[in-house]
Amino acid sequence: MNAKDITRLFLLCAIAACSVTGAQTARPQPPVRDPHTPGYVHAVELPDGVVPPADRNGNFILGPTHPPAPELHPAADVPRGRVCEFTMRSTESTFYPGIAQDAGTFNRIDPQHPDRMLVTAHAAPYVRTVVVYVPAGYLAGIQAPLLVGEDGPDRRMFPVLDALIAEKRIPALVFVSIGNGGGDAQGSERGLEYDTMSGRYAEFVQTEVLPAAEAHCQVQFTSDPDGRATMGASSGGSAALAMAWFHPEWYHRVLTYSGTFVNQQWPWNPQSPHGAWEFHEHWIADAPRKPLRLWLEVGDRDLLNPNALHDGMHDWVVANERMARVLAAKGYPYQFVFARNAGHVERAVLEQTLPEALTWLWRGYAPMAVGGAGGKVSGRVPSSANIGSMRPSSSR
Numbered sequence: 001m002n003a004k005d006i007t008r009l010f011l012l013c014a015i016a017a018c019s020v021t022g023a024q025t026a027r028p029q030p031p032v033r034d035p036h037t038p039g040y041v042h043a044v045e046l047p048d049g050v051v052p053p054a055d056r057n058g059n060f061i062l063g064p065t066h067p068p069a070p071e072l073h074p075a076a077d078v079p080r081g082r083v084c085e086f087t088m089r090s091t092e093s094t095f096y097p098g099i100a101q102d103a104g105t106f107n108r109i110d111p112q113h114p115d116r117m118l119v120t121a122h123a124a125p126y127v128r129t130v131v132v133y134v135p136a137g138y139l140a141g142i143q144a145p146l147l148v149g150e151d152g153p154d155r156r157m158f159p160v161l162d163a164l165i166a167e168k169r170i171p172a173l174v175f176v177s178i179g180n181g182g183g184d185a186q187g188s189e190r191g192l193e194y195d196t197m198s199g200r201y202a203e204f205v206q207t208e209v210l211p212a213a214e215a216h217c218q219v220q221f222t223s224d225p226d227g228r229a230t231m232g233a234s235s236g237g238s239a240a241l242a243m244a245w246f247h248p249e250w251y252h253r254v255l256t257y258s259g260t261f262v263n264q265q266w267p268w269n270p271q272s273p274h275g276a277w278e279f280h281e282h283w284i285a286d287a288p289r290k291p292l293r294l295w296l297e298v299g300d301r302d303l304l305n306p307n308a309l310h311d312g313m314h315d316w317v318v319a320n321e322r323m324a325r326v327l328a329a330k331g332y333p334y335q336f337v338f339a340r341n342a343g344h345v346e347r348a349v350l351e352q353t354l355p356e357a358l359t360w361l362w363r364g365y366a367p368m369a370v371g372g373a374g375g376k377v378s379g380r381v382p383s384s385a386n387i388g389s390m391r392p393s394s395s396r
Contacts, residue, residue, distance in 0.1 A: 030304040033317050035061050035338045041324045043338055051352060054169075054359035057333055059324055064341035066348035071355040072156070074163035079136035081162055084217035085153070088209070090125045090181065095204035100124035101187030115311040116268045119187040126189055128179035130209060132217045133158050135165050135172040143220045145173040145227040145365070148205060148243070148251075150194065150236030152177030160355055169355075170362040171227070174219050178209055180236075186266035194232075194239035195264040197272040197279075199246030201239055206250060224368045225291070229253035229361060233345040235260040238276040241294070245283070248290045253361050255295045258302055258345045261323055263313035277313045280322035284330055293364075294327060294334045295357050296320055299342030299349065316344065335360050 035043055041059045046052065048063025090098035101107075102120040110116040131153035138144065149157065154177050164170045181189030193201050214220060222228065228251045230240035237256030244251035265275030272278050298320035305314040313319075324336035335357075339349045 030301050030317075030343075033300045033302075035300070035340075040321055040338075041328070041336070043336070051356045052335055052337060052360070054356050054363065057335055059328075059336045060338070062337060062339040062342075062349065062353070066339070066342070066346070066352040068348070068351040069160075069353070069355045071160045071163040072351055074159050074166070078162050078166045081133050081135045081138075081158060081165075083155075083158065084132040084134065084213075086130055086212065086216040088128050088130060088212060090127070093204070093208060095200065095208060096181055096189065096193060098124045098126045098181060099187070099189050099192055100183055107186050109310070113268070115263060115274070115313070117186050117266050119266050121187040124182075124189070126181040128181055129153055130179065130213060131155070131177045132213050132219065133161055133175040133177070134217060134219055135161070135174065138172065138174070138219065140218055141220065143222045145171045145229075145367070146210075146221040147173050147175045147229045147231065148240075149175060149177040150180065150230075150232035150239050151190075151234075152179050156351070157354075160358065164355060164358055169359045171365055171367065173227075173229075173362075174213075174221065176209065176213050178205065184235075185264065191235065191264070191266060194235035195260065195266065195275060197238075197242055197265055197269070197276055199242070202243035202247045202250060205243065206247075222368070223250075225250055225252045226365060227367065229255065231255035231361075233257040233259075233350075235264065237261075237296070238264070238279075241279065242276070244292050245279070245290065248292060252291050253293050255357055255361050257297045257350055258299060258316055259296055259320060259323070260316065261319040262316060263311055274311075274313055277319065280319065280326045284323075284326045284332075289330050289332060292332060293361065294332060295337075295361050296323060296334070297337040297339060297349065297353065297357075299339045299344060299346050301341075301343045303344050 043059035043061045045061045046063060048065055049067055051062070052060040090096065099121045102122055105120045108118045110118050129152065157175055157177065161175060165172050181193055183190050185191045210221060225248060230243045230251050231254070232240035233256065237259030238261055240256055241254050241259065244254045261276045261279050263275045263277045265272060274281060298317050303316040324334070327334040337353060339346060342349045
């Protein structure tokens, strides 16, 4: 961050400090970040309108305009997958019976521990929607590759998957788009599911969601982790990585937009005291390299919330830059995209980059031979470079 940005940030924070309503302090607008600022990862600056190629790893910077990829509207003759939808209730879950923050209360900083939140919450029921995309031509009994998406249902994915599968850029996968349990951040069901850094959410998906999807939608999933991917945005992104990090025997591929790799977790846990900040602070660097492949994006106007906790761990741009740095140092296959003229989970950036990101994500996948590890999903829960050729996204 340069001197001008720092000055602007201090002014915004001062304005925000004077804009108090009740017990809340207004969140300042984040400054626009310069990816060439000292301390940021070295990245290849792409021509405006061009997306990173699917056959290259590393760090890339998108230009300021974001034309939608043509795969969002595939040709009329592209085979369409079928869509199956069902609901799941909190009363049916042994993992997540449901919570919500108490009405009229506000999260407070713990005066004894300034890196923690004091939150009051109560039991609350929820109903979540699960939408399953089944590719055209799927035959009953086939053990299909799997993509799990958070914060569903995301119906924008369906035409993109139709196009990419028809072009054989990705395998004929089944996409399970899972609704969250409601609310946001500390004290909410969504926050509990997505911001808790453990294997619990993956175990919920494995033992409750996927068997229900198989039963409702007449599909089967491979148990080969190289044929299983997760994706999400914001806290859904940190949840997607947590699924693969804590259960690499289930997932090897992760895609995130504006991943919440910050100190957002509640309740506080001594095994992950800084929440998802632990990924780039300790876990990735300190653990043997796992068989994971990660695509991640952040916007130049992504979230910055200095009022949440005065811990220096609530800057989404810094968190994702740190992720790119530690992934590179550890030798992970990854692609990091810094998007100019983009806020948090910028829709235009997602629609520009998603087809090529999914193509990159599934590179190297080879279905296991008959008789290999592929098979039905098990309900058992274990313990917890250079650019090459570039193509404008609007004319690929």
